[in-house]
Every structure is written in C-alpha cells, then in structure tokens.
Amino acid sequence: MQVELFSSLESMLIIFLIITPVISTILVTFLKRKRIIEFITMASSFLILVEGLILVSFIIEYKTISVFNGMFYVDSLSGIIIITISIVGFLSSLYSVNYMGKQYDKLIIDSKKLVRYYQGFNLFLFTMLLVPISNNMGIMWIAIEATTLVSVLLIMLYVKQSSIEASWKYLLIATVGLSLALFGTIFFYYVNTISDGSEESLLAMNWTNLVENAPIFDPNLVKLAFIFIIVGFGTKAGLAPMHTWLPDAHSEAPSPISALLSGVLLNCAFYGILRFHIITGTAIGPHFSNTLLIILGVISIGIAAASITFQKDIKRMLAFSSVEHMGIISVAIGFGSVLGIFGALLHIINHAVVKSLLFFSGGSITQKYETKSMSKISGVIRTMPITGFAFLIGGLAIIGAPPFNIFMSEFLVLSSGFESENFLASVLVILFLAIIFASFGKHLLKMIFGNPEHKMKKGDLGKLSIIPMLILISITFIMGVYVPDPLQTLIEDSTNILLMGNISQ
Amino acid sequence: MILPTPIDLLYISAAILLISTFGLVIKRGFIDLVRAYRYQTIVLAGIVALIASITGIWELYIVSALTLGIKAIAIPKILFYVTNKLDSPIKMEINSYLNIRSSILISALLVAMSYFITLQIGIQSDDVIQVFLPVSLALFFIGLFIIISRRKALNQIVGLLTIENGLFLFAVALTHGFSLIIEIGLMADIVVAVIISSILLFRMSKTFDSIDISNLESLRDDD
Numbered sequence: 001m002q003v004e005l006f007s008s009l010e011s012m013l014i015i016f017l018i019i020t021p022v023i024s025t026i027l028v029t030f031l032k033r034k035r036i037i038e039f040i041t042m043a044s045s046f047l048i049l050v051e052g053l054i055l056v057s058f059i060i061e062y063k064t065i066s067v068f069n070g071m072f073y074v075d076s077l078s079g080i081i082i083i084t085i086s087i088v089g090f091l092s093s094l095y096s097v098n099y100m101g102k103q104y105d106k107l108i109i110d111s112k113k114l115v116r117y118y119q120g121f122n123l124f125l126f127t128m129l130l131v132p133i134s135n136n137m138g139i140m141w142i143a144i145e146a147t148t149l150v151s152v153l154l155i156m157l158y159v160k161q162s163s164i165e166a167s168w169k170y171l172l173i174a175t176v177g178l179s180l181a182l183f184g185t186i187f188f189y190y191v192n193t194i195s196d197g198s199e200e201s202l203l204a205m206n207w208t209n210l211v212e213n214a215p216i217f218d219p220n221l222v223k224l225a226f227i228f229i230i231v232g233f234g235t236k237a238g239l240a241p242m243h244t245w246l247p248d249a250h251s252e253a254p255s256p257i258s259a260l261l262s263g264v265l266l267n268c269a270f271y272g273i274l275r276f277h278i279i280t281g282t283a284i285g286p287h288f289s290n291t292l293l294i295i296l297g298v299i300s301i302g303i304a305a306a307s308i309t310f311q312k313d314i315k316r317m318l319a320f321s322s323v324e325h326m327g328i329i330s331v332a333i334g335f336g337s338v339l340g341i342f343g344a345l346l347h348i349i350n351h352a353v354v355k356s357l358l359f360f361s362g363g364s365i366t367q368k369y370e371t372k373s374m375s376k377i378s379g380v381i382r383t384m385p386i387t388g389f390a391f392l393i394g395g396l397a398i399i400g401a402p403p404f405n406i407f408m409s410e411f412l413v414l415s416s417g418f419e420s421e422n423f424l425a426s427v428l429v430i431l432f433l434a435i436i437f438a439s440f441g442k443h444l445l446k447m448i449f450g451n452p453e454h455k456m457k458k459g460d461l462g463k464l465s466i467i468p469m470l471i472l473i474s475i476t477f478i479m480g481v482y483v484p485d486p487l488q489t490l491i492e493d494s495t496n497i498l499l500m501g502n503i504s505q
Numbered sequence: 506m507i508l509p510t511p512i513d514l515l516y517i518s519a520a521i522l523l524i525s526t527f528g529l530v531i532k533r534g535f536i537d538l539v540r541a542y543r544y545q546t547i548v549l550a551g552i553v554a555l556i557a558s559i560t561g562i563w564e565l566y567i568v569s570a571l572t573l574g575i576k577a578i579a580i581p582k583i584l585f586y587v588t589n590k591l592d593s594p595i596k597m598e599i600n601s602y603l604n605i606r607s608s609i610l611i612s613a614l615l616v617a618m619s620y621f622i623t624l625q626i627g628i629q630s631d632d633v634i635q636v637f638l639p640v641s642l643a644l645f646f647i648g649l650f651i652i653i654s655r656r657k658a659l660n661q662i663v664g665l666l667t668i669e670n671g672l673f674l675f676a677v678a679l680t681h682g683f684s685l686i687i688e689i690g691l692m693a694d695i696v697v698a699v700i701i702s703s704i705l706l707f708r709m710s711k712t713f714d715s716i717d718i719s720n721l722e723s724l725r726d727d728d
Contacts, residue, residue: 138687145694152701156708164708165721168658171702175665176649179672183645190679194630205684224626248724307726316726 011067021126045093052086073135076493081132084352091468096256098465120154131268166252173245181232187225214282236269240300251315255363259356262322293334300327305432309439325351332413343412350405357472361391379452390469395444405479534597546577619643637678644671658716
C-alpha cells in the first residue's frame with residue numbers, strides 16, 4: 001500500500017516538474033505585461049528548483065524511479081542533470097529580469113520581443129527537463145532536437161547580422177549532427193530487436209530494456225551504432241571537431257541564455273552519449289567507447305586552448321572554455337576508473353555553476369562597457385566592484401586555480417588519468433590546461449585590473465544581477481572545500497551506474 | 506503477362522526514389538527544387554505504404570498518410586509561400602560551387618559509396634532492409650552534399666529535408682514502423698524546424714538583401 005502511495009507521489013512530482021514550465025509558457029503568452037511575465041518566469045523557475053530538488057532527494061533514497069509503465073525513468077545520473085537544470089535555470093531567470101530589463105530600457109528589444117524571450121525561456125527549460133527523465137531513447141532524441149529549435153529562437157531574438165549568422169549555422173550543423181544521432185539510436189533499437197528475437201515493441205527503445213539485453217548484442221553493429229551516437233550527440237555537446245557552431249551560438253545569445261546553453265544544454269547532450277556509453281560498455285566492454293571519448297576529449301581541449309589564446313571577444317572566449325570543459329568531462333569518462341568517472345560527474349556540476357557565474361558577470365560587463373571586445377574592457381573591478389569580483393572568482397575557478405571547485409574535480413580527473421595508465425592523454429591534457437591557464441588568466445587580469453579607459457559611472461547593474469552571482473560564488477567556494485553528503489551519494493550512485501552499466505547491481 | 510513479385514516492387518520503388526533524389530541534385534530554381542522535394546516525398550510515402558502491405562503492420566499506413574499530409578503537402582506549401590514572399594529578385598541558385606554535370610557525378614559516387622558501406626556492414630536480414638538500407642544512406646549523403654554545395658539558404662533547407670527523408674526511410678526499413686508516437690514527434694520537429702528556418706530566411710533576406718550564405722562569414726576567430 002505504502003509503495004503504491006509513493007509511486008503515485010513520484011509520478012505526480014515528475015508530471016509537475018515538466019508541466020510547470022509549460023503552464024508558465026502559456027501564462028506568459030496571454031499576460032503580456034512586463035512585470036507579470038517576469039514574475040511568472042521567476043516563480044515557475046523557483047517551483048522547478050523545488051520540485052527538482054525533491055525529486056533528487058527521492059532518487060537518493062530509492063535509487064531508481066520508473067513511472068507510467070517505464071515511460072519515464074530517472075536514476076542518479078538523471079539526478080545530476082536535473083540538479084544542474086533546476087539550479088542554473090532558477091538563477092538565470094533571476095538574472096534575466098535584470099539583463100533583459102536593461103535591454104528593454106535601452107530600446108534594443110521591444111515588449112513583443114520580451115514576451116517571446118520569456119516564452120522561449122520557459123519552453124527551453126521544458127525541453128531540457130524532458131531529456132533526463134525519458135526512458136525511451138527516441139523521445140530523448142526528440143527532446144534534444146527540440147532544445148535546438150527553441151534555443152535557435154532565443155539566439156535570433158536580436159535582429160542583427162551576426163545573430164542571424166549564428167542561428168543559421170547552429171540550426172544547420174546541430175540538426176545534421178543530431179540526425180546522425182538518430183541513425184545511431186535506431187541502430188541500437190534494431191540491434192535490440194534482432195538479438196531479442198521477440199516482436200518489435202515499444203519497449204525495445206527503452207534504455208532499461210536496451211541495457212538488459214546489451215550482453216547479447218552483435219558487437220560489430222554496436223560499434224557502428226556508437227560511432228553514430230558519439231558524432232551526433234557530440235556535435236550538440238560541443239566536442240571538437242564538431243564544435244564549430246558553438247562559439248557563434250553561445251556568444252550571440254542573450255547572456256542568461258548563454259549560461260543555460262553552456263552550463264546546462266551541453267550536459268544534456270552529453271547525457272545522451274553517457275546513456276549509450278553504458279549500453280555499449282555492457283555489450284562489448286568499455287575499451288572501445290572509452291578510447292573514442294578520450295580522443296575527442298583531448299582534441300576538444302587542444303582546440304579550445306589554441307582558440308582561447310588568440311581570442312579577442314569575451315563571450316567567444318567563454319564559449320571556447322565550454323568546449324574545453326566538455327572535453328575534460330569526456331576524457332574523464334574515457335579514463336574509466338572510479339576516480340575519473342566521479343571526477344567527471346562532479347565536473348559536470350562544477351562547470352555548470354562556474355560557467356553560469358562567468359556568463360552572468362560577463363553579460364553585465366558587456367552591457368556596461370557596450371562592447372564584447374576584450375581590448376576595450378579594463379578596470380572592471382573599479383567600475384563594477386561586485387560584478388568584477390564575481391568575474392575574477394569565476395575566471396580563477398574556471399582555469400582550475402585552487403581552492404575553487406573546478407580545481408578539485410580536475411585534480412580527480414588527472415590523477416585518474418595516471419592511475420588508469422593513459423599517460424599520453426593525461427600529459428596532453430595537462431599541457432593544454434597549462435596553456436589555457438596562462439592565456440585565459442592573462443585576458444582575465446587585463447580586464448579586471450588596469451585603468452578604465454574613459455570616465456564611467458561607477459556601480460553594478462542592480463540587485464537581481466548581483467544576487468545570482470553571489471549565490472554562485474558561495475557554491476563555488478563551498479564545493480571547492482567539500483562536496484555535501486547527499487550530492488556525494490548521488491554522484492557515487494551514478495558512478496556505479498556508469499561502471500556496472502547495470503542498475504540492478 | 507507476369508506480375509512483378511513484391512521483391513521486384515521493392516527494387517523498382519527504390520530505383521524511383523533514387524531517380525527522384527537526383528531530381529533534387531539537378532534543379533537550380535527554388536520552385537523547381539521544392540517541387541522535386543515534393544515528388545521525392547510522395548515516392549517515399551508510397552514506399553512506406555508498400556512496406557506496410559508487405560509486412561502487414563497497420564501503423565505504417567498511418568505513417569504513410571502522415572508523410573503525405575505533412576511532408577508532401579504542408580512543408581512544400583510553407584516553402585512555396587516563403588519563395589513567393591522573398592524580396593530577392595533572383596529565385597534560383599546562381600554561381601553554384603559546382604556545375605550540374607559534376608554534381609550528378611558526385612551524387613552517383615555517393616550512391617555507390619552507400620551500397621559499398623552497406624556491404625561492409627553485412628546485415629543479414631530481410632529483403633526490406635537489404636533494399637532500402639543503402640538507399641536511405643544515399644539520401645543522407647546526397648542531402649549533405651546539397652547542403653554543402655549550395656549557396657542559397659533555401660536550398661540548404663531542402664538538403665536538410667532530404668537528409669531527414671533518408672533518416673525516415675532508414676527508420677521505417679530497419680524497424681518496421683518503430684512507434685507511432687516517435688514518428689509523430691519527429692514530424693512535429695521537422696515542421697517546427699521548417700517554420701523556424703523560414704523565419705530566419707525572411708530575416709536574412711531583410712538584413713542582407715539576399716539569402717546567399719556567403720554573407721554569413723563574419724563570425725570567425727582569425728581576423
């Protein structure tokens with residue numbers, strides 16, 4: 001009796017989680033007043049945060065939750081993604097009020113555009129939330145493709161030549177890439193049906209079913225299918241050399257959206273790779289997919305290192321830094337040891353936190369200085385003390401300076417690299433990270449310190465831009481010192497899922 | 506008179522689909538290209554119905570009808586509307602990167618490559634898969650080729666749609682109608698993608714006075 005009560009409670013929670021952003025989208029559409037739609041978006045994002053955290057606490061307690069005949073399935077791995085979506089989503093909604101409000105005051109956007117922005121924001125959260133909770137890999141693919149479409153709408157909010165170019169490239173490359181991922185998904189389904197021998201059914205596309213049958217899959221077909229998957233979802237996750245759309249799209253989007261794109265959406269796409277990585281590992285052993293992940297990861301970090309060194313645009317630099325960190329996560333998963341996978345999953349959360357901190361503070365800086373060119377930005381700490389401090393902390397954290405959170409996860413990742421005897425990859429990663437440390441650090445210090453070029457009014461850009469930054473700074477500090485117990489449990493559980501490839505273990 | 510067997514019908518329909526795909530490769534005008542796409546999609550819907558009658562899976566009839574309704578009627582309608590509304594006076598591909606002759610040659614090579622790849626994979630299974638797996642790959646590659654060889658953004662959309670048709674054929678052939686929900690979701694995705702790219706096209710023609718993608722080269726790191 002008690003079990004049934006809980007299962008209905010959980011299914012209600014999952015339904016609430018995905019229906020909240022839908023309802024707020026509808027409300028925004030009809031109540032077009034600026035104050036009201038801002039409030040609705042903040043309230044619904046807060047609700048998503050609360051629901052997400054409750055769901056994660058359920059996950060920690062019950063390990064796996066499967067509702068509606070296995071249509072929705074969440075485990076600790078989904079929990080990590082849900083945490084990042086709900087935290088960054090909420091803070092981004094707060095920051096949006098300030099950022100888009102400023103754009104509105106400056107007449108860069110009109111009230112019609114503002115409505116469209118908040119519609120897109122809520123829909124974007126909806127499509128991203130759908131990714132980690134769907135068990136059916138086809139539906140997960142549709143959700144990821146839908147994130148592309150919604151985010152294209154958000155990027156093309158400003159009618160500028162550069163944003164049109166960015167959204168066109170993004171739409172084309174991401175859609176072609178994802179069509180490869182669908183090839184892979186269908187291939188996995190096909191392999192499942194022929195090895196199962198049973199009639200094709202809806203179930204055969206469910207992740208739980210795929211993992212269950214994985215040991216009897218045809219190894220050659222699995223390899224082929226995984227290549228499709230890693231190229232497809234890798235395109236969307238920003239792994240080099242398929243990353244070319246990413247710096248354009250992430251730098252042209254409004255800053256709150258850049259934070260969501262870099263901090264959360266990339267993880268959603270990487271989550272797709274992880275799910276199939278588990279299936280592949282169970283079917284043919286982890287060696288094949290690990291090698292691919294390490295190769296793509298190292299290339300990503302290398303390309304990011306080169307691009308960051310010669311970068312002139314502040315937001316493009318942050319975007320390339322996302323390519324770097326997706327590379328680090330990919331390499332770490334590829335190392336395949338307990339330490340490496342733990343570090344990778346921790347890094348997913350840490351990167352989401354720090355990258356949104358950087359995009360928020362960077363967004364305020366570009367708004368104040370009215371340029372994205374780094375050579376024209378200097379003395380931020382004098383003109384905007386708190387924002388400058390936030391950008392400094394975020395910058396130091398992202399290049400892996402101690403005692404911040406990214407230092408901790410990168411340390412775990414690198415030590416696992418040597419532990420698993422991937423010496424070449426580890427040495428290359430250290431080399432590239434050192435280059436990034438130096439060049440990003442140089443850009444950072446030049447912008448933060450130094451004299452402001454011309455007389456500027458001192459002051460930050462309002463409370464709602466500061467509060468999200470302060471919250472993120474405190475998370476950055478705390479996670480640098482220790483990982484809270486519930487989070488530790490969550491990450492350990494997902495590490496086990498990735499290692500065993502089997503939830504029943 | 507000898508009636509063709511179902512296997513023959515499969516081969517014949519696959520050949521018609523490939524021929525219609527070549528129609529996309531040779532067309533230069535926007536209207537002609539969209540017409541060629543419509544023709545290709547109608548053939549595709551027919552193939553899905555054929556597979557339905559061979560395998561006896563009734564869901565595939567619905568899929569076939571949906572293909573006809575959404576992809577052969579609604580999407581071309583949107584694209585025709587876009588073409589008529591575009592400001593630019595020249596509504597065809599000019600100064601294409603490749604002339605028609607070499608485009609056909611490359612497409613033929615792509616088809617040969619698809620058959621070669623399928624042989625390498627070596628899937629041992631029923632006729633439907635044997636016939637349509639290489640064709641769906643060929644559609645994918647030709648779609649990709651259309652995207653990279655054309656300069657006008659509208660033609661790139663048609664390339665994207667061709668890729669999607671290949672994917673669709675792949676899904677139907679390999680899984681025999683995987684599930685209706687997913688196929689409906691897929692079609693909804695496509696319709697939304699076409700609408701969004703149409704909006705982008707309008708914006709592009711308004712801001713750049715053309716939909717030539719050579720305008721889209723300002724965002725780079727090496728300046």
